[in-house]
Amino acid sequence: MDALQLRKQLIEYTAELFSEGFLDEQFTQLQQLQDETNPNFVVEVVSLFFQDSERLLNELAKSLSQQEIDFKKIDAYVHQLKGSSSSVGAHRVQRSCISFRDFCNAKNIEGCLECLQKVKQEYSLIKDKLETFFDLEQRLSATGGSPPLP
Amino acid sequence: MASFPYPSPTLSLPNQSGTECRDVPHVLAVDDNLIDRKIIQTLLTNSSCRVTTVENGMRALEYLGLIEDQPNSTATMASGVNLIITDYCMPGMTGYELLKKIKGSSLLKEVPVVVVSSENVPTRIHKCLEEGAQMFMLKPLKQSDMNKLRCHLMNHGS
Numbered sequence: 001m002d003a004l005q006l007r008k009q010l011i012e013y014t015a016e017l018f019s020e021g022f023l024d025e026q027f028t029q030l031q032q033l034q035d036e037t038n039p040n041f042v043v044e045v046v047s048l049f050f051q052d053s054e055r056l057l058n059e060l061a062k063s064l065s066q067q068e069i070d071f072k073k074i075d076a077y078v079h080q081l082k083g084s085s086s087s088v089g090a091h092r093v094q095r096s097c098i099s100f101r102d103f104c105n106a107k108n109i110e111g112c113l114e115c116l117q118k119v120k121q122e123y124s125l126i127k128d129k130l131e132t133f134f135d136l137e138q139r140l141s142a143t144g145g146s147p148p149l150p
Numbered sequence: 151m152a153s154f155p156y157p158s159p160t161l162s163l164p165n166q167s168g169t170e171c172r173d174v175p176h177v178l179a180v181d182d183n184l185i186d187r188k189i190i191q192t193l194l195t196n197s198s199c200r201v202t203t204v205e206n207g208m209r210a211l212e213y214l215g216l217i218e219d220q221p222n223s224t225a226t227m228a229s230g231v232n233l234i235i236t237d238y239c240m241p242g243m244t245g246y247e248l249l250k251k252i253k254g255s256s257l258l259k260e261v262p263v264v265v266v267s268s269e270n271v272p273t274r275i276h277k278c279l280e281e282g283a284q285m286f287m288l289k290p291l292k293q294s295d296m297n298k299l300r301c302h303l304m305n306h307g308s
Contacts, residue, residue, distance in 0.1 A: 033192050045188055079239065086290050
């Protein structure tokens with residue numbers, strides 16, 4: 001695929017991610033912070049987000065499998081995940097954390113378990129899509145094509 | 151439904167030429183979230199600030215020299231910080247508690263403190279402003295927020 005085609009594909013893919021609500025305006029903010037002095041900023045932040053989310057999802061699974069469930073602890077983890085996803089523009093992950101916190105407050109274990117599955121699902125989706133996005137960007141850059149402006 | 155936003159103008163500050171670090175505002179950012187620390191660091195660096203990030207209130211107080219039993223704590227560090235930005239929700243010491251300690255210190259009370267939070271809770275905002283916070287901002291932080299901060303940076307330089 002040549003540079004023009006790749007560029008078009010990247011633009012279309014990005015637009016889809018926004019229109020389907022996977023990403024929001026905060027992601028654009030991050031893209032605008034990237035420049036020659038900080039050329040890998042978005043990838044770096046998103047990588048941190050992936051690492052941190054995986055850690056939190058593991059902790060949540062562990063905490064929800066305990067005999068005595070510590071809802072405060074769970075709420076704290078979800079709060080962190082909500083914060084990180086909001087900061088990178090991972091809109092659907094952020095939204096799924098909101099209902100999670102409601103179930104925590106209500107001390108509803110079933111609800112929490114369902115929410116955990118939902119959050120994991122949304123995380124998995126956005127991870128996949130962002131990896132595709134970065135792959136497209138990289139391939140475009142390898143052809144020497146100019147990146148679309150965020 | 152998210153739409154393609156227009157890029158917002160980048161904050162451009164008058165170029166601080168010269169080698170003196172003092173001419174570049176020094177901001178201490180306190181946040182327990184790794185991703186937010188990275189973002190605030192870049193936002194501030196892009197606004198021509200020198201940034202130090204710490205992950206909790208205790209570390210912030212140590213850095214500022216407010217913990218007496220630190221062998222290397224220096225009062226000069228405190229006077230070298232022009233602005234403190236702190237997250238509100240942090241485990242251990244909250245941003246509000248940190249704010250109180252800073253405003254309660256004769257050494258640091260003049261340093262502007264900005265509190266940030268992902269939650270828009272009017273009583274929380276009011277409480278922080280009452281305690282002397284210069285400003286309260288909502289997360290996630292954006293480039294346009296850096297313009298607002300600029301007004302609150304203390305006079306720096308010689």
